[in-house]
Amino acid sequence: MPELPEVEVVRRGLAAHVVGRTLQTVELRGTRVARRHTPGPADLADRLAGRTVAAARRRGKYLWLDLADGEGPTDAALLIHLGMSGQLLVEAADAPDEKHLHARFTFADEGPQLRFVDQRTFGGLAWAPTGADGIPETIAHIAPDPFDPAFDRDGLARRWRTRPREIKRILLDQGEVSGIGNIYADEALWRAGIHGRRLASSLTGPALGRLLDHARDVMTEALGQGGTSFDALYVNVNGASGYFDRSLAAYGQRGRPCGRCGTLIGREVFMNRSSFFCPKCQPRPRTIGR
DNA sequence: CGTTCATCCTGAGAGC
DNA sequence: TGCTCTCAGGATGAAC
Numbered sequence: 001m002p003e004l005p006e007v008e009v010v011r012r013g014l015a016a017h018v019v020g021r022t023l024q025t026v027e028l029r030g031t032r033v034a035r036r037h038t039p040g041p042a043d044l045a046d047r048l049a050g051r052t053v054a055a056a057r058r059r060g061k062y063l064w065l066d067l068a069d070g071e072g073p074t075d076a077a078l079l080i081h082l083g084m085s086g087q088l089l090v091e092a093a094d095a096p097d098e099k100h101l102h103a104r105f106t107f108a109d110e111g112p113q114l115r116f117v118d119q120r121t122f123g124g125l126a127w128a129p130t131g132a133d134g135i136p137e138t139i140a141h142i143a144p145d146p147f148d149p150a151f152d153r154d155g156l157a158r159r160w161r162t163r164p165r166e167i168k169r170i171l172l173d174q175g176e177v178s179g180i181g182n183i184y185a186d187e188a189l190w191r192a193g194i195h196g197r198r199l200a201s202s203l204t205g206p207a208l209g210r211l212l213d214h215a216r217d218v219m220t221e222a223l224g225q226g227g228t229s230f231d232a233l234y235v236n237v238n239g240a241s242g243y244f245d246r247s248l249a250a251y252g253q254r255g256r257p258c259g260r261c262g263t264l265i266g267r268e269v270f271m272n273r274s275s276f277f278c279p280k281c282q283p284r285p286r287t288i289g290r
Numbered sequence: 291c292g293t294t295c296a297t298c299c300t301g302a303g304a305g306c
Numbered sequence: 307t308g309c310t311c312t313c314a315g316g317a318t319g320a321a322c
Contacts, residue, residue: 003315032299061316084316085300100300120299122316165293174317181315227315231302234315251315272295274313 002082004145004179005219006227006234006242007061010088013237014056014065014114017090022052022108028125033102033116036138037126047127048078048105057134060145060178063088064128064136076129079136083122089115090237119233145179146216157208160200167203168196168270171215180215183228183251186276188215190250195282196275202285221247250276 002010026048028034028041037044051067054074058064064077080088089098090112103116103125116125128136144150156177160170170176171185180188189196191214192207200208222228226242230252235241245252249259254267258278266279 006315035298081317082315083299084314118299119301120314120316122298169293172316183315230315 002061002086002227002234003181003184003219004061004147005184005222005244006229007058007063007082007179008223009227009236009242010082011056011058011063013090014053014063014088017112017237018065018114019053019056021111023048023050024106024108025049026106027104029102032121033118033124034126036124044125044127047076059135059139059148060142060174061181062136062139062142062178064130066130066134074130076127077136079126079128079138080116081123083118083120083124085120085233086116086118086123087233087235088237089117089235089239091115114237142174142178143176146177146212146219147179151177153209153212154205156212157205160208161203161205162201164199164201166197167194167200167208167211168275170200171196171211172271177212177215179219182273182275183248184215184219184222186251187218187249188212189282190276190278191218193281195277195284196270198285250278252276 026045028045031041034041034044051069053065054068055066057066061081063080066074066077068074093113098115098117100117100119101115102118102121105114126138128138131137168185168189171180171188188211192211194203194211222244225244225247226236227234228244229235229241230245232241250265253265253276256265258265258281261278261280263278263280265276267274267276
């Protein structure tokens with residue numbers, strides 16, 4: 001779940017409450033939360049203890065904390081993915097443990113703890129060496145997101161046009177552009193008036209460029225409202241929900257009138273998940289699909 | 291090579 | 307009440 005805006009809300013919370021502090025101990029519960037850290041949870045906890053958090057960074061839906069060791073440079077990071085239901089919470093030490101508490105970080109300053117709570121545990125933590133560009137090597141396959149200086153809007157539009165691939169698949173492919181998930185893909189497609197099953201090769205370069213602009217814009221607006229939360233699962237580090245859900249035009253709006261033309265928003269299954277769209281503003285292509 | 295699919299989990303809500 | 311079924315903001319690796 002959390003898509004770029006929700007992850008960015010969390011990153012900002014980490015920048016405000018965790019950066020500059022030195023980790024004292026890290027408690028990891030169970031083996032699943034550190035499953036991507038091959039040497040195991042005990043090794044991860046050992047590596048983290050005593051390190052100072054130098055920065056909180058993000059690419060797409062991935063977060064990481066740059067870690068300094070004394071005076072040394074930060075050549076490693078704690079890589080974090082929230083999966084579908086992960087939360088990072090800054091809380092007093094005496095706050096009761098959450099039901100799905102998987103990690104607890106304490107700090108040398110004896111201030112508030114950082115906790116990783118994840119109902120479904122699709123998210124997780126791992127140690128990651130960082131490359132020359134400062135990006136963890138384990139996420140080298142994740143493309144820049146629309147807010148990254150390295151993001152190449154026109155290059156993507158040009159390349160996408162050469163392949164007959166459904167446009168929503170491309171939007172959701174984190175190796176093409178990162179940060180966009182099911183909600184913001186549907187919102188961007190609605191704004192652009194494009195059905196997600198249209199082939200990228202059937203769209204013009206300018207149309208693809210505008211679609212990417214819509215994706216960036218809708219995520220900017222969502223960030224301005226603290227992200228999208230339908231329930232208590234998506235919260236900032238202080239446990240507060242965003243309210244962009246009230247501004248959604250397509251996602252989750254089945255049966256409600258389209259804000260542009262009044263036609264009822266429809267839903268269909270695509271890639272084993274839901275897609276919401278306006279049947280009139282976003283006509284389904286006839287040449288492909290079933 | 292590129293692309294699809296099942297899978298990892300827990301909980302909420304609908305329908306019976 | 308309780309059961310079964312469907313669905314949920316994601317990413318990965320195995321299988322084609």
